[in-house]
Amino acid sequence: MRILPTSLAAASTHPSNFTPTPFARTNTSKSALMGWLVALGVLTAVMSPARAQAGSPAGFPVLVFHDVQPDEEIPAALTIIHLPMFKQQMRYLHDQGYQTLTLNELDEYLSGKKIITKKVVVLQFDDGLKSVADVLPVLTENNLKADFGIISDNVGGPAYLKWADIIKISDNPRYEVLSHSRTHACSSSGLYDGKRDQRSEKVESEIADSRQVISEKIGKSVKGLVWPCGNFNETAAKFAVRSGYTMLFLTDGKLNYVGKDHRDIHRTFVSGNCGMKEFIQTLSDGKFRDCPVPKAH
Numbered sequence: 001m002r003i004l005p006t007s008l009a010a011a012s013t014h015p016s017n018f019t020p021t022p023f024a025r026t027n028t029s030k031s032a033l034m035g036w037l038v039a040l041g042v043l044t045a046v047m048s049p050a051r052a053q054a055g056s057p058a059g060f061p062v063l064v065f066h067d068v069q070p071d072e073e074i075p076a077a078l079t080i081i082h083l084p085m086f087k088q089q090m091r092y093l094h095d096q097g098y099q100t101l102t103l104n105e106l107d108e109y110l111s112g113k114k115i116i117t118k119k120v121v122v123l124q125f126d127d128g129l130k131s132v133a134d135v136l137p138v139l140t141e142n143n144l145k146a147d148f149g150i151i152s153d154n155v156g157g158p159a160y161l162k163w164a165d166i167i168k169i170s171d172n173p174r175y176e177v178l179s180h181s182r183t184h185a186c187s188s189s190g191l192y193d194g195k196r197d198q199r200s201e202k203v204e205s206e207i208a209d210s211r212q213v214i215s216e217k218i219g220k221s222v223k224g225l226v227w228p229c230g231n232f233n234e235t236a237a238k239f240a241v242r243s244g245y246t247m248l249f250l251t252d253g254k255l256n257y258v259g260k261d262h263r264d265i266h267r268t269f270v271s272g273n274c275g276m277k278e279f280i281q282t283l284s285d286g287k288f289r290d291c292p293v294p295k296a297h
């Protein structure tokens with residue numbers, strides 16, 4: 001494992017009020033703007049017409065959560081959802097008969113090897129925060145499966161799960177662990193510029209070392225990578241595939257369809273600022289929604 005550069009060490013702290021950027025490719029400001037617009041649903045109707053045809057499976061979302069907060073004195077935010085609202089959402093999935101998938105099942109479903117007649121949703125929890133401890137009982141209660149994205153250098157930090165917790169999660173057949181990079185360095189730090197220079201080496205370290213460390217700890221090969229802040233470029237994506245990842249996750253607010261490229265799997269943030277109405281809308285159209293004024297849940 002390489003020595004952590006100072007600039008990345010600084011980025012490795014991950015405050016709970018961290019505001020991720022829900023866009024994908026970041027090599028130009030234009031593409032970033034486009035990504036934002038897509039994430040906000042502005043261009044989705046134009047760029048992503050419904051592809052599901054009669055008789056074919058409907059599109060399904062991969063929903064992303066971060067901090068699930070039991071203390072309602074702490075204001076909800078994009079990445080902080082209050083536990084009662086989260087419970088309501090998970091209960092809704094259960095009551096409406098949604099089928100949740102592990103990464104392996106998602107892999108098979110996207111490849112067309114697994115036929116599912118129920119409505120499908122995939123649940124992912126980014127960053128490996130301690131609040132996962134509050135998430136697990138809710139998932140169990142509602143018979144839901146989920147995946148957990150781990151920032152390998154942050155494991156054991158004040159706000160983060162310990163390796164023992166992550167190993168326990170990974171040992172549960174209903175859950176899977178994936179990489180969310182080493183330090184959660186995003187494009188703003190100068191990474192993902194697509195050049196074979198020192199910065200690219202940092203990107204490679206973020207991608208490959210994280211996979212190696214997590215795989216060694218959990219005793220399983222890590223197949224999934226969640227790009228930090230949803231940011232990546234083609235060079236980074238190619239390197240991720242060479243590093244052994246077979247499933248790469250974006251954060252761009254779109255539905256997925258059977259037959260989709262596994263290196264380009266769409267995900268959608270669930271904002272803690274919103275309520276059930278927006279949650280239900282996102283389940284059906286995969287679009288990212290935020291609500292400017294936190295609602296009393």
Ligand SMILES: [Zn+2]
Nearest residue numbers: 126127228229
């Ligand atoms: Zn993250």
